[in-house]
Amino acid sequence: MKAKISILRKLLLVILFLNVQFLLAQTLKNDISQKEYPWAQEEVKQTMKAIVQSVKEGNVEKLIAFHAYGPKFTEFKMGEKRVGSEENEAHERKIFGSVTEIVKFDVNDLKVAIFYDKVANVTFHSNFHLKFGDDSVIVNDQISLLFVKDNTGNWKIVHEHHSPLKNKAINH
Incomplete structure (x- = not known):
């Protein structure tokens, strides 16, 4: 027994x-940190291409439409204090509405991480060469964009973070 x-x-x-x-x-x-969503990654990559194209075309309204402005929108830029929708939109309109020529607008080392197929964290290094009349500006930043998929199935930016990229990490 x-x-x-x-x-x-x-x-x-x-x-x-x-x-x-x-x-x-x-x-x-x-686990959301492990699971891949390849179809959503492709959607976000296509959204990124459309954002770049809107900038290259000088279509500020289209660029603005990629943002989900509202009380949850935030942006950190170059060590400054956090700003919200109004400040970000005004800045986007001022900067991208003033560009007279885009010499280079490269998005390097792009990584798209999807969570629950509704949230995307996009990181990349910018290599932007912009002209504002006779003035040239080169933007080499580390950029993070947080996207959410809205009720219409479109990916919208709800957070931006920009920090300077050290010169030796830049891919030309």
Whole structure:
């Protein structure tokens, strides 16, 4: 009788161990930091291409439309204090509405990370050479854009972060 109870205990321990292993595997499989969403990554990459194209075309209204301005929108830029929708939109209109020529507008080392197929973190290094009349400006920044997928299925920017990129990391 004791032998049967001992075997039963061992069998229950094995079953418990296997269940824990299965649950752990399922948790890792569904972990938002691990799961890939290739179709959503492609959608966001296409959105990034459309954003770049809107800048190259000088279409400020189209550029602005890629933002989800509202109370949750935030931006950090060059160590300054956080700003919201109104300040970001005014800045985008002022800067991109004043560009007279785009010499180069490269998005280097692009990485798109998708979470729950509704949130995307996009990071890249900018290599932008812009002209404002006779003045030239080169923008080599580390940029992070946080996108959410809206109710119409479009990816919209809800956060921007810009920091200077050290010269030796720039890809020309």
